Amino acid sequence: MRDILPALHAWYTAGSPFGLATVVAVGDSAPRDPGAAMAVGPGDEVVGSVSGGCVEGAVFELAREVIASGEARLETFGYSDEDAFAVGLTCGGEITLLVRRVSAADDPAFGAVAESVAAGRPVTLATVLDGPAQRGATLAVRPYAPLAEAGTPDSTPSTGPGGADGSAGADSSDGTPGPVGPEGTPGLVGADRTPGPASPHRTPGPAGPDGAGGPASPVAPDGAASVPSGPRDPDAGVVGSLGSEGLDVAVAADARGELAQGATGRRHYGPHGERREDAVTVFLHSFAPPPRMLVFGAIDYASAVARIGAFLGYRVTVCDARPVFATPERFPAAVEVVVDWPHHYLSGTTTDARTVICVLTHDPKFDVPLLEEALRRPAAYIGAMGSRRTHDDRLERLRAAGVPEHELSRLRSPVGLDLGARTPEEVAVSVAAEIIALRFGGSGLPLTARGGAIHPR
Numbered sequence: 001m002r003d004i005l006p007a008l009h010a011w012y013t014a015g016s017p018f019g020l021a022t023v024v025a026v027g028d029s030a031p032r033d034p035g036a037a038m039a040v041g042p043g044d045e046v047v048g049s050v051s052g053g054c055v056e057g058a059v060f061e062l063a064r065e066v067i068a069s070g071e072a073r074l075e076t077f078g079y080s081d082e083d084a085f086a087v088g089l090t091c092g093g094e095i096t097l098l099v100r101r102v103s104a105a106d107d108p109a110f111g112a113v114a115e116s117v118a119a120g121r122p123v124t125l126a127t128v129l130d131g132p133a134q135r136g137a138t139l140a141v142r143p144y145a146p147l148a149e150a151g152t153p154d155s156t157p158s159t160g161p162g163g164a165d166g167s168a169g170a171d172s173s174d175g176t177p178g179p180v181g182p183e184g185t186p187g188l189v190g191a192d193r194t195p196g197p198a199s200p201h202r203t204p205g206p207a208g209p210d211g212a213g214g215p216a217s218p219v220a221p222d223g224a225a226s227v228p229s230g231p232r233d234p235d236a237g238v239v240g241s242l243g244s245e246g247l248d249v250a251v252a253a254d255a256r257g258e259l260a261q262g263a264t265g266r267r268h269y270g271p272h273g274e275r276r277e278d279a280v281t282v283f284l285h286s287f288a289p290p291p292r293m294l295v296f297g298a299i300d301y302a303s304a305v306a307r308i309g310a311f312l313g314y315r316v317t318v319c320d321a322r323p324v325f326a327t328p329e330r331f332p333a334a335v336e337v338v339v340d341w342p343h344h345y346l347s348g349t350t351t352d353a354r355t356v357i358c359v360l361t362h363d364p365k366f367d368v369p370l371l372e373e374a375l376r377r378p379a380a381y382i383g384a385m386g387s388r389r390t391h392d393d394r395l396e397r398l399r400a401a402g403v404p405e406h407e408l409s410r411l412r413s414p415v416g417l418d419l420g421a422r423t424p425e426e427v428a429v430s431v432a433a434e435i436i437a438l439r440f441g442g443s444g445l446p447l448t449a450r451g452g453a454i455h456p457r
Helices: 002-013 056-069 108-118 243-259 300-310 340-348 364-374 388-400 426-441
Strands: 020-029 036-041 046-048 075-077 094-102 123-130 138-141 238-240 265-269 280-287 292-298 314-320 336-339 356-359 383-384
Touching: 002 020, 002 036, 002 046, 002 108, 002 383, 020 056, 020 123, 020 238, 020 280, 056 075, 075 356, 094 123, 108 123, 108 138, 108 238, 108 280, 123 243, 123 292, 243 265, 243 280, 265 314, 292 300, 292 340, 300 314, 300 356, 300 426, 314 340, 340 364, 364 383, 383 426
Parallel strands: 292 314, 292 356, 314 336, 356 383
Antiparallel strands: 020 036, 020 094, 036 046, 075 094, 123 138, 123 280, 138 238, 265 280
């Protein structure tokens, strides 16, 4: 749903009700994962997709009916040889959709979710699917806030904005540092294409190569706020209701746990939130902020990798110590550009298990200290560009620097899958393909060479 939230929020704030269909369960080779969404808004405008085209026509009609009636519907679409002409998934999979009417007048939780996602804050939307509770009732749950700040709409500290799957930047799902601020923010070049003033979180170090500013001394990673301590109010950051105080409390607790993992799925409760009962089914849709992609080396290949990273939903930062190359004009507007020594920038930046690190500097004086730092931190992917000779030389330098073999084994180098890529854009596709394959356990082989389900679950 994340990719269509701007359109949905525009309808919501304009007071225009819309029908929202969300995938809440899948089976076999269903083409979309839980959380995928399609909406029908004013003038029958359609945004999003739930199946890649198989059942969208039927879902459109369902959404119009739900807008008119206000009654949420739970519908399952599959495929049957006995009823091959019925609406269903020709891929052989099965999806279950919740279709509900959303408006500002009766769904405050949706507004809280849209605002949190737009601000890069983690949030979970809990929705009743079935049982002795109102189907379609919603509860928005943000991470805990300190008790002293409870009661304010956005009291949760914004200390973090990382599947990439449409997903989009963040360091982690539980509130780690987020975007480095608005355009012109200290220490980076933002979307307005103008450099900001000296960063309050960094002090200049010795001059770097080509006259670049040297390493900075971070006060805290990315200027991160400390983790709040002291009493916490369980109701802080909770908007809406599922119809029962006990159910709200139980679901909010579970939602915060799921949000820490970026998980989306169904949970079961008693009518008043009782554990180990399955009378009420609730769908928890976690919006962990987008993961980060850190690209080092402001070369043509970096520009192409940055573009495809942003397309895949990452919050992309490009870093190079050479200001003559690290200029905003060479990169998309959505990409942060930082002038700093790569290893120093990384040492002052928070990474997590979803972070992607692409080392394209292709120069030992940058690569080796940078990879020493990268290979010792959490990351989903660490890739480095270079020939096989460059790779072998790099490994020897890293071993000499004391990097153990189990850490070296994490390095994907030469970077990318073997696609025969030549141009920067083709290489970017190769790198993106390797990142996706590693994330989902793909083989990298042509699908024609493999049997079984295309989307194993």
